Structure formats: structure tokens, C-alpha cells
Amino acid sequence: MLNKSGTRQQIVILGGGPAGLTTGYYAQKKNLPFTIYEQNDRVGGNSITLKHEDFMFDSGAHLFLDKDPRVTKEIFEILESHLNKISLPLQTYYDGKLVDFPFSPLNLMVNLGIRKFIKSNFEIATKKFRKRSATDNFANYVKHVYGETISDLFLLNYSEKLWGKFCSDLSSKIAGKLLTGFTFKTFLIELLRGREAKIQHTVGNMYYPEKGFGTIMEKIAQRCGPENIRINSKITKILHDDNEIRFIEINGVEKLKTGFVVSTIPLNLFIQLMDPTPSKNILTTAKSLQFRDLILVTLFLDRETVTDSASIHFPNPEFSITRIHEPKNRNKSMAPTGKTSLVAEIPCFEGDRIWLKKDKDLIQQVSSELSSMGWIETGEILDGIVSRLHHAYPILDLNYQNKIKKLRNFLDGFDNLKITGRTGAFEYLSFHHIMRASEKIIDAIPIH
Numbered sequence: 001m002l003n004k005s006g007t008r009q010q011i012v013i014l015g016g017g018p019a020g021l022t023t024g025y026y027a028q029k030k031n032l033p034f035t036i037y038e039q040n041d042r043v044g045g046n047s048i049t050l051k052h053e054d055f056m057f058d059s060g061a062h063l064f065l066d067k068d069p070r071v072t073k074e075i076f077e078i079l080e081s082h083l084n085k086i087s088l089p090l091q092t093y094y095d096g097k098l099v100d101f102p103f104s105p106l107n108l109m110v111n112l113g114i115r116k117f118i119k120s121n122f123e124i125a126t127k128k129f130r131k132r133s134a135t136d137n138f139a140n141y142v143k144h145v146y147g148e149t150i151s152d153l154f155l156l157n158y159s160e161k162l163w164g165k166f167c168s169d170l171s172s173k174i175a176g177k178l179l180t181g182f183t184f185k186t187f188l189i190e191l192l193r194g195r196e197a198k199i200q201h202t203v204g205n206m207y208y209p210e211k212g213f214g215t216i217m218e219k220i221a222q223r224c225g226p227e228n229i230r231i232n233s234k235i236t237k238i239l240h241d242d243n244e245i246r247f248i249e250i251n252g253v254e255k256l257k258t259g260f261v262v263s264t265i266p267l268n269l270f271i272q273l274m275d276p277t278p279s280k281n282i283l284t285t286a287k288s289l290q291f292r293d294l295i296l297v298t299l300f301l302d303r304e305t306v307t308d309s310a311s312i313h314f315p316n317p318e319f320s321i322t323r324i325h326e327p328k329n330r331n332k333s334m335a336p337t338g339k340t341s342l343v344a345e346i347p348c349f350e351g352d353r354i355w356l357k358k359d360k361d362l363i364q365q366v367s368s369e370l371s372s373m374g375w376i377e378t379g380e381i382l383d384g385i386v387s388r389l390h391h392a393y394p395i396l397d398l399n400y401q402n403k404i405k406k407l408r409n410f411l412d413g414f415d416n417l418k419i420t421g422r423t424g425a426f427e428y429l430s431f432h433h434i435m436r437a438s439e440k441i442i443d444a445i446p447i448h
Ligand SMILES: Cc1cc2nc3c(=O)[nH]c(=O)nc-3n(C[C@H](O)[C@H](O)[C@H](O)COP(=O)(O)OP(=O)(O)OC[C@H]3O[C@@H](n4cnc5c(N)ncnc54)[C@H](O)[C@@H]3O)c2cc1C
Pocket: 014, 015, 016, 017, 018, 019, 020, 037, 038, 039, 040, 043, 044, 045, 046, 047, 059, 060, 061, 062, 063, 064, 065, 233, 234, 235, 236, 264, 265, 266, 269, 294, 389, 391, 392, 393, 420, 421, 422, 423, 424, 429, 430, 431, 432, 434
């Protein structure tokens, strides 16, 4: 990482979300010089905690998943162990009832009724004898694993709302790791050791920091050092010479020479900012990548509590919301005494009719959906706030792996570039994956 005159080159990190911040964190640990460039006036990307009067709430239902012991150890150290274990269930709202998600046989038996339960079990038990469809799309995948009954009740409708595409047009990779748990082992664990043991078996341990998920990003930003972070710095051009990124342009005016570049800004945007413009083939592929955006409607309530869940999913297409969570259930400090709040998520595309709705109409819409289900009474609503997130979910369509392979092959041709993160690498990643990937990138940067 020395330049021709023998001095150390800056690592230029594009984007100050979790991927950019954790890359900076590991660079700082190795004493490598770096600067993070973030377009917004704050870092944290789509993983932030917002404030409204005495309430705090996150940009969506974020939890820290204890899936990678190395990352967990690092996070506990950074937060000086100020994280609490969350043992509340993730649930799905079905026909006025709450079904645990990931599914488990005992809980489904209680909530579905015996006829549907027997039918769904029969479908799952006989899956070995059914030929799996040759087309590896999400619809075929879930029907094979869960059978028609559970797929139709909970999975296909929910996924179509979340991704805005037919499940037959989506890759089975959108399943992530949550669609597990419907096994005899889970049944026994729940029966013998209770629901908490079942949650741990299916999801793993979930943790939440005091004062919101965004605290993780704030603490990591502190470790990076404010002198190494430039906010209000939008990357507007990436100048290259076909095998190296030479300069970046910031806010359309400033041109900076680069050392090693780690990009976490949306992959399609990165390619479109390249100058000279890449081939038509690369450009068309980049432009065909799509992200799902997200509207968050937070309602502040004059009421002690609403739910007993970590979060609740809504597969029913009648409702625009896909998920709610109650921040106070994650940490008491998220709402003042005697009051609570609910954060509702509405996935959509920027520019959709719903995206363009006025904030007061969105607050009204979510209030009436929640009150029609009996969750709240409109008289309890003290206030509401709407937030809009860009690039929340990379849409993994049937051809996405080929597209990403093509774009990666092209970008691998640049000696001083790495791409990472959920938006930067266009992968359906969680925070622990992102943090581990950042460490690997910094470890791989040649120091001498
Ligand atoms: C609703 C929701 C809930 C989630 N829940 C969890 C969870 O419970 N647990 C978990 O582990 N993960 C969760 N995730 C996944 C993941 O942790 C987050 O998506 C995370 O924010 C991704 O980080 P990132 O840095 O890759 O992207 P982003 O957070 O999108 O950050 C990218 C950054 O780049 C900046 N940027 C973009 N363009 C430019 C430009 N031209 N110039 C400069 N800066 C630019 C953006 O402003 C942004 O700050 C969740 C994601 C969402 C959307």
C-alpha cells in the first residue's frame, strides 16, 4: 500500500453505512490511513436510531444476530457489553392470531387448527416423494420445503409484498436463513424446553444495544475517529484508467487522488459514476439491478404497551405494512414512562404512488390498518413520523447471480478496488456478514 514515493496511501471508503464504518474500524485497528466519504449529514446508512421528543426508534426492526462468534466478541467489546439479549418471539399475524416465525410445529398446531396443521404436516412429510421443480425460483423452493398450505398462508404473499415481484421471478436465495425450524427436533425443543430455547435453536441469540441499534454505528464511528469521516460528501464521479481507480469526484467539484478504494455505495450507482463510461453491456447489466425501498411510519402512543413480540410480520395483502416492531420491547429507554411507539414498514419502489403520498396520509393509512386489526385505538396516537429508506433490499431476481458475476469480473480488473456491503456488493447480507467481510478486506490490503 505504498505509493511510488514510498508514502502510505489512503484507503478511500465510499459510503458511511455499516459496511463503510466497519471497513474504517478495521483499518484504524491496523493503523492504516483512511477516509470515509458519506453523502448524508450523518453516518450509519440504513442502520440508524432516530429521535422524536423523548422517543427513540430504529430505521426498521434491527437486531444484532449472534451468528459469527468473532464479530459478536468484537461488538461486545466495542459496546462495553451494553447489549441485552432479546428472547421475545418474531411472529406472523394470521387470522387474528400470532404464529411464531420461523415456524415450529407445536406453535403452528395451536394457531392453525388441527385440520390445516395435519394437512401442512402431510405436505412436509411427503416432500421427499415429490419431484422438486427444475426451476430454482423462490415459489418452487418454499412449496417444496413447506408444502402448499404454509407457503400460501404465510410465505408467498408476504414475499411478494416485501420484494414487489412474483415469487416465481425471485431467486430462492431471498429465503435467507429464517426459513428453517419446521422439524421434529424443533418440536421436541419447544415441547420440552420451552419457547425461548426454540427461538435460540432456530434464530440464534439476538441482542440489542441500550439506546437503539444505531448505537453500534455511533460507537464504531467514534473508533474510526471524526477526523477520518467526511459527511455531506457525495461521490459524483469515479475516474479510472481501465485497471486502477485514479480519482474520485466529490459533490461535483472536488477531485481527490485515490489510494486503495473500498466501495459500499450501491453497485449499480458505482458503475454508472465511472468515467470513462464502461461498455454498454456492463452499463446495461448495472442498470438492470433493482433495489427495494422502504417507508417507515412510526406512531407514538399514549399507552404503556401494545405487543409482546420482537417483531410481527403481516403477510395479508390487504394491509400495506409488512412488519411492525415496538422499540420499547427491545430496550425500555426507547420510550418515556407510560408511553410506547410502533414502527411499521411498507416496502415499495421510490416513485410508487405510496412513496409519493403525503406523510399525514401515510400516518393515517397505517393508523387505520393497525386499528382495524385491534392493535391500537386512534385516540391513543400522540404523533407520527414518516421516514423513507433507499436501497433497503437488493432484489435477487432469477438472473441476479449471472449479473453480479459479470459486474464483479469487470471490477476485479481494477487493482486498487474492492466492493462490499449489502448495497455495495448487491448481496442480501446482515450486519454480522458485513462486519466480517470488512475485516477480510482490510486483512487482504497489501501493506508494503
Ligand atoms: C429494514 C431493515 C432491517 C434490517 N435488519 C437487520 C437486522 O435486524 N440485523 C442485521 O444484521 N441486519 C439487518 N439489516 C441489514 C443490514 O445490516 C443493513 O441493510 C445495513 O444498513 C447495510 O449496510 P451497508 O453499509 O451495506 O448499506 P447502507 O446502510 O445502505 O449504507 C450505504 C451508505 O452509502 C451512502 N451512499 C450512497 N451513495 C453515496 C454516494 N454517491 N456518495 C457517498 N455516499 C453514498 C449512503 O448514504 C449510506 O450511508 C436490515 C436492513 C433493513 C433495510
